[in-house]
Every structure is written in structure tokens, then in C-alpha cells.
Amino acid sequence: MYPFPVTFILVVILSSPMCKGQNVNTCNVTPKDQYIEVGSDAQVVCQTSCVRGKIFWTLNNRPINEGLSNATNSSHTVLSLKNFTRHSATLQCHSAETQHVLGGTTIRTYSKPSKISCRFYYVSQNEGVPERLTCSWEHRINSSLEINYTVLVCQAAECTSHETERTSIDIDALKIYTSKNINITVRAKTAAWEVSSSHVEFDYYDILKIGPPKLNIAVLSDHLLVKWERPVAQREYRCQVKYSKVVSDGTSEEGLKEIPNSSVNITVESCSTYKITARCALNKAPWSDWSQEKTVLTKLNKSDIKLRLWRKIAEKEKNGVRKVHAIWMEIPATCQDTFIYSIKRIPYKEHMTGVNYTDTSCSKSNCVVDMNQDAHRINLTVLHNETPLAEDSVYVPAVGESLPHVTELQTATAEGVILVSWKAPVQPVRGYMIDWTHNGNQYYWKESKYTNTTLSDLLDKKPYNITVTPLFNDKTGHGMQALQICSRVGDPGNVTFVDVRPYDKSAYVSWSTESQEECSGAVINYTVLCSIEGSPVLNVTVDHSKQDILLQDLKPDTRYSVYVMATALTGTTKSRERLFKTKRFDPRLITALGVSGTIIIILVLSLGLCCAVQWKKFREKPLPNPGLSSVALWPSPGHQERTPPSQAVNNPSESPCDMVYPEETQRMPSPLPDTSCSGNPASDQTEQYTDPALVLTPDVQNEKPTELIETLHLSSPGESTALLSSGDGPFSPYRSQSSVETPASRTSKLCPRVPVKQQEKTAPMTVYVTLSMFEQGQGR
Structure with missing residues (x-):
């Protein structure tokens, strides 16, 4: 990487006349911001x-050895760094005495393009x-620097170059010789x-990606030939063949087979829809694309027909007939052929002798068969074009x-x-039949050992x-039904307020609780x-038997909110x-005060x-008429004579209550018969005396005897009242009355011809009737 030794560079720098005397006190780190290949020094x-x-x-602020x-x-x-593999690093030179940084630099690494892969493929x-x-x-x-790539494709001595800025390239293969090996080199370049x-x-x-295969599928009775x-x-x-069965809910069950030849048999289910696709590849070459997916409908396979015939027996009716509900697994509706289900009801004894009784045909997966109380056997036959398929x-x-x-x-x-x-x-037993239903119409069943x-x-x-029935070789036992059980217990019912x-x-x-489920x-x-x-x-918590409660210790005239929560083992509502x-009150x-007041008002109104x-x-x-009053003597206390009614009531238009009797007379227990002057009864007399004061008014005559008695109690025996005399004035309507008048004196007045011994005279007393006398009588 460095063609000259570092010592030579330093010697040149120190011997240079331009640097002498100028950089004596300079501290720095060189070279600056260098790039090296990953793994180099x-x-x-x-x-x-x-x-x-x-x-x-220090390297990234950490001391170096x-x-x-x-x-x-x-x-x-x-500083020499061997096999440097970091993406980037910051190097700094420090003074050991002052700990100051004398200078620093950054080293970044780059790598060669690697893992090159190529393939030939078809487009159209x-x-x-x-x-x-x-x-x-x-x-x-x-690196933040822009990178350009050059791809060299060489065959024998000929090479072609192709430029790109990405880590992949698509080249026109028609300009390249085929059926020959090719060499690929990728060069990356930055500033x-x-x-x-x-x-x-x-x-x-090895890099030829062939096209997807063209499939030919044959549908057979029990498999598919691809x-x-x-x-x-x-x-x-x-090659690989992928197939999937389409289920009613839209999902699929996938399968994959890898084979080294150009055909394969796939076992499938009857009357089902399958989707099939395939792909192939040369020995080391990449896989081709998947072929176009094909959909096929399989045929009915007799070995796949599982009728699983079962029955549900209803209670015997009054006429002795039993309704037997025969159920079975019908052939899938995806099978487009027409199938007939024939039910034969055979008495068990005659079944043993081979005698058959044919019943009606059924087109659905269940039939109701009438049977008597004897044992029977039900035979089910599936027919297709009058050819039996399964029994x-x-x-x-x-x-x-x-x-x-x-x-x-038991159930759980x-x-x-x-x-x-x-x-x-x-x-x-040879097994058990378990059947279950949630509505009594649709049954599910399966067999278990x-x-x-x-x-x-x-x-849900x-x-x-749920019913479990034991199965024997040629018979079935009695079914035992479990207690009804829910597939899953939900939350308790909704709680609603009543009041x-x-x-x-x-x-x-x-x-109250209303159950929605x-x-x-x-x-x-x-x-x-x-x-x-x-x-x-x-x-407050109460048990499930109570659905009301009295909340106490509340504040008067206060707003409250209340709700009820029901708790079950499965949750709460x-x-x-x-x-x-x-x-406020x-x-x-x-309410009690109102009721009491109402009762008092009613009593007061009733009394009023x-x-x-x-x-x-x-x-x-009517007020008494003083003009109708008569003068009479008060009878003695021992006098028991009472005026006969015939004499007292002379005016039918007057009431008996209007007559005035002395109180002494009212006290007599029984009246004495009136006699004439000769001593004979009064009835023999041709002439009667009628006291005008004893004539009853019409309204008094109609009154009851009790009212008469009350009217007669006007004054006490010892009471003495000064009354106006009949001779006191010509306008006085009252007659003179004596408080002491014996029967003898009265008789003398009626019969003057008979001498009667006069009693000792007393002062005469006048009596008249006033309204206050009626009031006193009523008071008594």
C-alpha cells in the first residue's frame, strides 16, 4: 500500500529547507481521512x-497497546495496525505529560464485491x-461516496463490460455465446x-433457469395422474408438484412431492376439488417458475363411501308404533351424479332366515321408519344408475x-x-357409538373403541x-344419555333494573336477570x-336467591348512582x-299523615x-198550634185510667205526637175503661164527650208510637208553670187547667146529675204548649 518506507518520508520532510525552522513546534497526525481495504494493514x-x-x-477514545x-x-x-476490520475508527495522539490531544485522523474501510450469482432465463x-x-x-x-460498478462478462478471450449503480444487473443474453462457461468480475469505484x-x-x-412445465392431468377413480x-x-x-384440496370454507390442504421424472400419481379424496401446479430445474440450476395452476374435480371412489348408518329411536306411541330416525353420511354433494338411498326394514327373526321387506327410497341423509315393538334390522343401500355402490x-x-x-x-x-x-x-363389546345434538333435529355421531x-x-x-351406546357383533345395546351440557358456559345474564x-x-x-344465551x-x-x-x-353483596335490597345509611336530599353486578364462575356482567x-323527608x-288527615276529614264530614x-x-x-190545645186536669199519681184511643184520636188528619198529655197520665201502666154516669162502660153511652185538645193533627197521627211517647214527656210531675187563664183575655187560645184533678171531679163535669163528693179545692193552674217543651222532650 505504501511503496516507500515511512522512515524515508520522514527524512525527506525533515531535510527539506522549506520545513526547517517552520514546523519545529508543530504537532499533528498524518495521513488524514484514509480509506483501506478490510483486513489490510x-x-x-x-x-x-x-x-x-x-x-x-487512543482508538475511539480507548487506549491502544x-x-x-x-x-x-x-x-x-x-502506529502500525494489522488486519484492520473495523468499518471506521478515529485515532488520536495524546501527550502523556499533559494529556492533551496532539492530533487525530479517521480510517474507513471498504470491501470487495462478493457472493456473485448469475442465471440465464426466458422472458417470452x-x-x-x-x-x-x-x-x-x-x-x-x-461510505457516503457515490459508487459505480462495472461488470465484466468474459467468454474465452472476449469480454464485455456493463455499468450500473446498483448491486444487480440485467444483461441482454443474446449477445453472449451460449453453451459455454462464462467468467464474471465486478469492479467498484469511488472518488x-x-x-x-x-x-x-x-x-x-448450472445457471440456466428453464421455463415452467406444461401439465397434463388425468382424473381416475382413485387418483390423479400428472x-x-x-x-x-x-x-x-x-421437479416438484404442489397440490391442494379446496375445502368448503375456502381454506386448502396443501401437499408437495419432489420427483426425478416427468409424471406422478396423486392419491385424492372422492368428489373433491384439487388445484395442481409444478416446477422443474436442471441439476444445479435454479427452480423454474410455477406452472399455471390447474383445477380438477375428482371422481367417486367406492372405497371412500362410509355410510356410518345409525338410528335414533323415539318413544312408543299409543298405537304401539315407534318412530325410528335413520341417519347416515351421504355421498358429498360435489359428486355430480344422482344417487338413491334404499331403506329395508327387516324383522330381526326373519332377517336371520333371509326374508327381506323393502321400504321406500330416500334421497336425503335421513329417513323416518315406522316399526312395531319387535326387534328389527335396518339395511341401507346406495344405488347409482341402479347399481349398488355400498351397503x-x-x-x-x-x-x-x-x-x-x-x-x-360423565361429561365435562x-x-x-x-x-x-x-x-x-x-x-x-366391539366399540361404542356416541351421538350428540343441540336441537334434536341435526345429529352428529362417531364410533370409538x-x-x-x-x-x-x-x-359455541x-x-x-349426548348418548353413548355399546356395540356388539350383530346387535347394539341400550343407549345411555348424559345430563345436558353446554359446549361452553358464557357470562351470566344481563342485569336490568326493575325499580x-x-x-x-x-x-x-x-x-332481574335476563339471559340472552x-x-x-x-x-x-x-x-x-x-x-x-x-x-x-x-x-353490598347478596346471594343469587335475592334480587332486591334496602340500601340504608344514605343522606337525605342527595343524588346517588347505583348499579348491580352479577358474578358467576365464568365471569361477571x-x-x-x-x-x-x-x-328530603x-x-x-x-303518606301516613295524609291517610290520617283523610280519615279525620271523612269523619268530620260524616258527622256534619x-x-x-x-x-x-x-x-x-210543624210547630204546634196553640189553638188546638185543650185544658185537662192532671191525674193523680194513683190514677191508672187512660183515655181510650177511640176518644183520643178523633181527627185523622192530625198526628198522635201533636197531642199533649200530662206526664202523670203517661206513667200509667195500663188504661182503665171509661164508664158512664150510671156505672156502665162508656161504649154503652149514647153521648160522648170529646175534648178538643185531644184531637190529633193529621201529621201527628202518622208518626210512630215511639215519637208519641217522646212528645208526651214534656215536663216533670212536680213542675208548676203559671199559665194564662182562658178568661184573662178574649184573644187567649189557652184554656184554664188544674194541676190537681181527680177522676171524680172529671166525672162530675161529664155527669152533673150524679152527685159526687168534691175534693179539697186547690189553686187552679193553667198549662200551655211551647216549642221549648219539644226541645226538652228531645233532649230527654
Whole structure:
């Protein structure tokens, strides 16, 4: 790299007259910013004229071993770096005494282009002379300088050069001799350095990328035969065939075969769609592009027909007929031919003798067959153009037939699958049939030889009914159905509020749970959370049996928010937040006061109404007419005579209550018969005396006897009232009455002809009727 020794350069510099006396006190590092090839050696000189003593070097601020530097004289020190591989490095020279930096430089590395690869390929044709040659290489670049590449393509003594600024180039291959080896060299050049790669020689057929093969596919009953033409005569080659089965959901199952010839057999499934493509390559040459993909539909293979006939037996009806649901795996609908499924229902006893009974044909994958309570066997035959393709049969036990069954049937759910296990019966079995359904209409089933199985591809969060039936050589046992189980248990049902009734210091909260899915998780407990402006104040948990709660210790006239959270083993659900405000006063107290006030008002109104009715009755009673009052003597206390009703009631238009009787008379327990003057009863008399005061008014005559009694109690026996005499004035309507009048004296007035002994005279007393007397009688 350096044609002259460093010592010679230093001698020239020191002996130069231009430098003498000018750079004595100069310190520096040379050369500056040099580029070297990766892995080569480098030397750097430090001029130490400005300092005394030793120096030391640093590489990227780290000290370098002193053994790598050598002092040629007192003012120059040379640093030698062997096999330098860093991308870049900064070297600095330091004074050991003052630690000052005397100078520095940067070293950058570059590399040769390497890993050159080339290939011939076709553009518009797949055979003959290749049209293009493309080459690429790697170059370790650590420079901001612009790099230009020159590619030399040499065949024998002829070379052609091609310029590019990238690490790949595409060359017109028609100008290059084919069927011969070629040499490739790549040269990289910048303003600071230039380097060339090593020469690389390629065999023409090792870099020839042939065209994709042309496929010819034959569809047979059980496989596909794929063929293509040989790419290059008398040359070894290899090919790959890629095929994939198209599934209903759009995905595919891929397969890859690598073969050393031009044909291959591919085993496929019946009535399925396959996509096939292939590619080939010469021995060491790169792979060709994939051929155009071809799609084929395979034929029906008899060996692929798996009917897997099974049955589900319904309960016996009243007429003794059983509905047996026969199910099987039908031939895929992708098979475009027409197939007929024939069901034969054969009594088991006659089946043993070979007697057949043909039933109707079925075009679907299930049929319902009517059977009696005897044992039967169902035979299923698949026909294509009246030619049988496959057969299968299943046993249907008789009603009440003693057959073994599995025991200890258990199920469990784990990550979307159902695990089923059971205990085998005592009798030896050849296997078990497991069937399951989520709606009772669509069944799935499979056969197992073990006492456990896993059910997958289930609908999410759906309840399933699972039945396990043991299988024997020519019969089937009784099926054992497990408890209904969900494929996956979801979160508990949604919580919805029913009512929030706030009081002053409490609130009644009730809610309900609505399950949106069949397999919602069972609620373990409910948590009611109440808060004020986002700050929790209450957190109450109740078990799943309660759906209401009374929140206590609340503040009156305060806004709250409340929600309910349901917790299950599988998760939690949360209701919507509900806002409410407590009352200023207890509404129940207001309600009680309102009810009490209403009752009091009703009682007051009822009492007032009664009083109004009584006052109305009182106002409607006529006032007594003093002109109708008569004078009568007060009977003695021992007098028991009572005026006969015939004499007392002479005016039918008057009421008995309008008559006025002395209180003494009212006290008589029973009336005495009135007699005439001769001692005979009054009825024998032709002439009667009628006291006008005893004539009843019409309205009083219609009143009840009780009212009459009340009217008669006007005054007490000892009461004495000064009344106006009938002779006091011509306008007085009242007659003179005596407070003491014996029956004898009264008789004397009626019968003057009979002498009667007069009693001792007393002061006469006048009596008249006033309205106050009625009031006193009512008061009594």
C-alpha cells in the first residue's frame, strides 16, 4: 500500500529547507481521512515537536497497546495496525505529560464485491436460447461516496463490460455465446478508492433457469395422474408438484412431492376439488417458475363411501308404533351424479332366515321408519344408475329387550370441547357409538373403541344432549344419555333494573336477570354498588336467591348512582348505572299523615252530614198550634185510667205526637175503661164527650208510637208553670187547667146529675204548649 518506507518520508520532510525552522513546534497526525481495504494493514504517524516526553494513542477514545507504536526519532512516532476490520475508527495522539490531544485522523474501510450469482432465463419463451442474463452480488459499503460498478462478462478471450449503480444487473443474453462457461468480475469505484471482486466462473447449464412445465392431468377413480414434458434432453433434472384440496370454507390442504421424472400419481379424496401446479430445474440450476395452476374435480371412489348408518329411536306411541330416525353420511354433494338411498326394514327373526321387506327410497341423509315393538334390522343401500355402490345396516332392539348399557356416564367442558367418559358393561363389546345434538333435529355421531372420547367442532355456548351406546357383533345395546351440557358456559345474564324507590335515608332497589344465551353462567351472588359523584359509599353483596335490597345509611336530599353486578364462575356482567335522589323527608310519614288527615276529614264530614240531616228533620217538623190545645186536669199519681184511643184520636188528619198529655197520665201502666154516669162502660153511652185538645193533627197521627211517647214527656210531675187563664183575655187560645184533678171531679163535669163528693179545692193552674217543651222532650 505504501511503496516507500515511512522512515524515508520522514527524512525527506525533515531535510527539506522549506520545513526547517517552520514546523519545529508543530504537532499533528498524518495521513488524514484514509480509506483501506478490510483486513489490510494501516500506519499512522504522530509529529510530537510541540511537546516533550512520551505520547500514547487512543482508538475511539480507548487506549491502544503501547507495543503497536514505535518512535522513529524524538519528534515522530509511528502506529502500525494489522488486519484492520473495523468499518471506521478515529485515532488520536495524546501527550502523556499533559494529556492533551496532539492530533487525530479517521480510517474507513471498504470491501470487495462478493457472493456473485448469475442465471440465464426466458422472458417470452420457454425453450431455445435464453433471452436475459441477470447477476447480483453483495458489497459491504460504509461510505457516503457515490459508487459505480462495472461488470465484466468474459467468454474465452472476449469480454464485455456493463455499468450500473446498483448491486444487480440485467444483461441482454443474446449477445453472449451460449453453451459455454462464462467468467464474471465486478469492479467498484469511488472518488477515493477502487476495488475489484474475484473472478467467478459459471457453467452455462448450472445457471440456466428453464421455463415452467406444461401439465397434463388425468382424473381416475382413485387418483390423479400428472404428466409433463422433459425440459432438456440428456440433462438431469428434478421437479416438484404442489397440490391442494379446496375445502368448503375456502381454506386448502396443501401437499408437495419432489420427483426425478416427468409424471406422478396423486392419491385424492372422492368428489373433491384439487388445484395442481409444478416446477422443474436442471441439476444445479435454479427452480423454474410455477406452472399455471390447474383445477380438477375428482371422481367417486367406492372405497371412500362410509355410510356410518345409525338410528335414533323415539318413544312408543299409543298405537304401539315407534318412530325410528335413520341417519347416515351421504355421498358429498360435489359428486355430480344422482344417487338413491334404499331403506329395508327387516324383522330381526326373519332377517336371520333371509326374508327381506323393502321400504321406500330416500334421497336425503335421513329417513323416518315406522316399526312395531319387535326387534328389527335396518339395511341401507346406495344405488347409482341402479347399481349398488355400498351397503350398511344397524340393529334396532325390541321394546323392553334386556340389553347391556354403559354406566357412570360423565361429561365435562374444557376450552370449547366436551370430554365424555363412561364405564364399559360386563359383556365384551366391539366399540361404542356416541351421538350428540343441540336441537334434536341435526345429529352428529362417531364410533370409538375406548371408554372416553372428545367432541370437537361444537357450536359455541350451545346445550348438547349426548348418548353413548355399546356395540356388539350383530346387535347394539341400550343407549345411555348424559345430563345436558353446554359446549361452553358464557357470562351470566344481563342485569336490568326493575325499580328504585328512594326514601330520605334509604332506598329500595330491585332488579332481574335476563339471559340472552342458552348457556349463560349461573349467578353466584349479586353486588350492589352505590356512589356519590363517582366515589363509592356502599358495597353490598347478596346471594343469587335475592334480587332486591334496602340500601340504608344514605343522606337525605342527595343524588346517588347505583348499579348491580352479577358474578358467576365464568365471569361477571354489570347493569347500567341508575341515578336517583333521596327525599328530603320520609315519604312514608307524609303518606301516613295524609291517610290520617283523610280519615279525620271523612269523619268530620260524616258527622256534619248527620247533623245536617237531623237539623233538616227538625226544621221539617210543624210547630204546634196553640189553638188546638185543650185544658185537662192532671191525674193523680194513683190514677191508672187512660183515655181510650177511640176518644183520643178523633181527627185523622192530625198526628198522635201533636197531642199533649200530662206526664202523670203517661206513667200509667195500663188504661182503665171509661164508664158512664150510671156505672156502665162508656161504649154503652149514647153521648160522648170529646175534648178538643185531644184531637190529633193529621201529621201527628202518622208518626210512630215511639215519637208519641217522646212528645208526651214534656215536663216533670212536680213542675208548676203559671199559665194564662182562658178568661184573662178574649184573644187567649189557652184554656184554664188544674194541676190537681181527680177522676171524680172529671166525672162530675161529664155527669152533673150524679152527685159526687168534691175534693179539697186547690189553686187552679193553667198549662200551655211551647216549642221549648219539644226541645226538652228531645233532649230527654
